Amino acid sequence: MQAKTTILSLPTEEFVHPGTRACTGCGLAIAYRVGLKALGKDTILVVPPSCLTVLQGLFPIASTKLPCLNVTFASTAAAASGILATLKVQGKDNIQVAAWAGDGGTSDIGLQALSGAAERGENFIYFCYDNEGYMNTGVQRSGTTPIGAVTANTPFKGKLQQKKDVPAIMAAHNLSYVAACSAAYPLDLFDKIKKCMDMPGTKYFHIHIPCPPGWGYDARYGIKVGRLAVETGYYDLYEIVNGEFKLTAASEKLVEKRKLVPVREYFRSQSRFKILTDEQIAATQSQIDAKWAKYYKKDE
Amino acid sequence: MHIIENGNVAAALGVKLCHANVIAAYPITPQTPLTEKLSEYVEAGEMKAEYIPVESEHSALAVCIAASSAGARSFTATSANGLLYMHEQVQWAAGARLPLVMCVVNRAVGAPWNVWNDQQDSISQRDTGWIQMYCSDHQQIIDSVIKAYWLAEKVSIPIMVCYDGYILSHTYMPFDVPDQEKVDKFLPPFRPDYALNPETPANLNTVTLPDVRMDVKGELAHGYMEIRYLLHEEMRTSLAVAAEGEKRFADIFGRGGDPYLEPYLCDDAQYVAVGLGSMTYQLRVAVDTLRKEGIKVGVMGVRFYRPFPDEAIAKALKGKKGVIVYEKALSYGYEGALVSDLKSALYEYLAGTGKLPVVQNFIAGIGGRDIKTDDLIQTLRAATQGRVSIQPVWIGLKL
Numbered sequence: 001m002q003a004k005t006t007i008l009s010l011p012t013e014e015f016v017h018p019g020t021r022a023c024t025g026c027g028l029a030i031a032y033r034v035g036l037k038a039l040g041k042d043t044i045l046v047v048p049p050s051c052l053t054v055l056q057g058l059f060p061i062a063s064t065k066l067p068c069l070n071v072t073f074a075s076t077a078a079a080a081s082g083i084l085a086t087l088k089v090q091g092k093d094n095i096q097v098a099a100w101a102g103d104g105g106t107s108d109i110g111l112q113a114l115s116g117a118a119e120r121g122e123n124f125i126y127f128c129y130d131n132e133g134y135m136n137t138g139v140q141r142s143g144t145t146p147i148g149a150v151t152a153n154t155p156f157k158g159k160l161q162q163k164k165d166v167p168a169i170m171a172a173h174n175l176s177y178v179a180a181c182s183a184a185y186p187l188d189l190f191d192k193i194k195k196c197m198d199m200p201g202t203k204y205f206h207i208h209i210p211c212p213p214g215w216g217y218d219a220r221y222g223i224k225v226g227r228l229a230v231e232t233g234y235y236d237l238y239e240i241v242n243g244e245f246k247l248t249a250a251s252e253k254l255v256e257k258r259k260l261v262p263v264r265e266y267f268r269s270q271s272r273f274k275i276l277t278d279e280q281i282a283a284t285q286s287q288i289d290a291k292w293a294k295y296y297k298k299d300e
Numbered sequence: 301m302h303i304i305e306n307g308n309v310a311a312a313l314g315v316k317l318c319h320a321n322v323i324a325a326y327p328i329t330p331q332t333p334l335t336e337k338l339s340e341y342v343e344a345g346e347m348k349a350e351y352i353p354v355e356s357e358h359s360a361l362a363v364c365i366a367a368s369s370a371g372a373r374s375f376t377a378t379s380a381n382g383l384l385y386m387h388e389q390v391q392w393a394a395g396a397r398l399p400l401v402m403c404v405v406n407r408a409v410g411a412p413w414n415v416w417n418d419q420q421d422s423i424s425q426r427d428t429g430w431i432q433m434y435c436s437d438h439q440q441i442i443d444s445v446i447k448a449y450w451l452a453e454k455v456s457i458p459i460m461v462c463y464d465g466y467i468l469s470h471t472y473m474p475f476d477v478p479d480q481e482k483v484d485k486f487l488p489p490f491r492p493d494y495a496l497n498p499e500t501p502a503n504l505n506t507v508t509l510p511d512v513r514m515d516v517k518g519e520l521a522h523g524y525m526e527i528r529y530l531l532h533e534e535m536r537t538s539l540a541v542a543a544e545g546e547k548r549f550a551d552i553f554g555r556g557g558d559p560y561l562e563p564y565l566c567d568d569a570q571y572v573a574v575g576l577g578s579m580t581y582q583l584r585v586a587v588d589t590l591r592k593e594g595i596k597v598g599v600m601g602v603r604f605y606r607p608f609p610d611e612a613i614a615k616a617l618k619g620k621k622g623v624i625v626y627e628k629a630l631s632y633g634y635e636g637a638l639v640s641d642l643k644s645a646l647y648e649y650l651a652g653t654g655k656l657p658v659v660q661n662f663i664a665g666i667g668g669r670d671i672k673t674d675d676l677i678q679t680l681r682a683a684t685q686g687r688v689s690i691q692p693v694w695i696g697l698k699l
Contacts, residue, residue, distance in 0.1 A: 056503060056506060060513065072358075072362065078360075082372075083496065119355075
């Protein structure tokens with residue numbers, strides 16, 4: 001097993017220039033910066049319209065130092081397939097292809113192309129950075145917006161449906177590697193990327209991305225909010241290697257501790273959950289407890 | 301080498317001769333035999349290419365767009381609703397200036413479902429910034445694919461090679477398959493100005509502002525409007541490049557001629573029938589019949605629909621008494637798209653000269669309705685005797 005990366009052993013080379021167009025406190029800026037460090041120089045990126053399009057800047061200036069193809073919203077994984085095919089005919093086997101798409105671009109409009117590419121076993125890494133809504137267009141609900149969250153198009157009642165479990169959908173494609181990460185735990189993300197880079201076929205990463213304007217918290221609290229999601233057992237860090245599920249990093253430690261922070265604290269840290277009633281919070285708490293009871297049992 | 305094969309195989313052979321190395325396709329009738337044949341060439345090792353059996357047409361063109369951006373010569377083909385489903389990507393490929401070639405095996409679009417031939421699919425993509433070529437026989441299909449790669453890569457504009465479903469795609473005709481050596485002489489390897497690679501990173505198709513903007517060195521880069529203007533302008537100049545390509549093709553392969561138009565008995569004709577694709581060959585039979593009656597008619601196929609060869613068309617039709625445009629598609633609520641474009645060209649070049657022909661429009665073969673040669677003879681004869689209608693007339697309508 002590889003040694004865990006620390007903030008001191010993280011590579012110093014940067015692939016994202018300082019001064020991007022991301023919002024202050026953007027969780028994606030952290031995940032992208034660290035993610036590209038793990039991917040390294042020999043990478044070609046594919047990006048559909050999303051917050052990342054904004055982060056990367058306006059023509060003719062770009063904040064990313066890696067080659068990047070901007071593509072249409074629904075076509076991310078198909079475009080990655082096109083680059084892979086070209087690298088194959090060119091005989092270039094040392095270049096990593098990495099797609100970075102938002103949750104709307106993944107769980108909604110891009111799901112078909114992603115499923116197709118995964119089924120074909122296209123050898124690339126797909127990152128879904130999940131800020132739980134269409135943030136770039138002004139915070140509308142997406143397939144991964146959690147139940148109870150107020151968005152621009154669920155303005156009074158909040159979203160009434162459950163969050164779509166995209167990593168589970170991707171795991172059902174029998175991928176060599178599926179990971180759930182968080183921008184609040186960037187070193188876990190780094191190590192997971194490094195771990196899967198030589199694995200065959202499509203690798204899927206789901207990254208929880210705290211979003212100050214979309215979630216409604218002060219920009220300085222992004223890491224705190226991201227960590228609360230994990231510490232409450234609401235969002236879990238894990239990996240599925242060839243079908244084997246395993247909690248990682250902070251989530252793994254929670255199993256040892258047998259103690260979760262009440263989910264109320266997570267909900268109360270963001271204004272998007274302001275309409276949640278005590279009953280609704282209690283219902284979510286029960287779901288979390290049931291999920292974790294299974295984790296504890298597995299650990300015994 | 302002369303062989304007898306169907307139109308889809310003619311297209312597949314053209315793609316193979318051009319060494320396309322990334323092919324992506326999704327099945328739709330009547331395109332399927334073409335892409336099946338390509339998968340056969342790839343699996344048998346006759347073509348050194350990657351064949352990606354994608355999950356949709358939208359993804360098929362996405363693969364080609366990305367492959368072309370990374371330096372591959374890529375190919376796809378589709379029909380009808382498959383093309384409509386691609387529409388966003390069709391626009392994208394042109395805006396990104398990628399020299400893709402796509403065969404459109406023309407078929408009627410839904411609703412209601414109909415799998416037979418008309419040309420509503422490709423005509424509805426007229427304003428996407430793609431060059432459109434139309435074929436009338438199998439020789440033109442294979443030759444057009446080869447010419448299309450040459451032209452597309454010269455001008456960095458994608459090209460649709462359109463041919464009628466079933467009438468050409470599934471019928472067998474003799475045609476010459478050019479020698480590989482000659483094709484290699486005609487078509488040099490694809491060397492794009494830029495291809496995605498980590499050594500010289502670039503961020504392609506980023507958000508581009510309405511106005512020009514300075515780069516980091518202080519030099520002004522194009523705004524969106526400049527980029528789009530250049531697409532239009534270079535499409536216009538690609539007409540001349542196509543003529544150069546046609547000459548080059550004729551020099552190497554010993555066949556070819558007019559790059560834009562395909563006239564038949566037009567020189568002394570007082571009336572000229574105009575159309576796109578295989579129907580113009582059927583119209584030749586009508587012309588032959590009417591010539592025997594002493595009516596001076598000819599027929600002209602339009603091989604290039606976009607960029608529109610307006611000047612060549614106006615020159616060819618100058619002083620004719622009448623022009624009769626037969627179409628298998630229309631701009632709903634007005635008339636055939638080709639007749640509108642043609643009238644505009646004639647007006648532009650001939651208004652006030654006294655040489656402006658009367659133009660009439662027939663709509664035929666929609667959704668694969670059988671076009672009877674007798675109907676073509678009768679309508680053409682009627683059109684030479686006076687104006688049949690100010691509105692387009694639908695041939696064979698049973699209402």
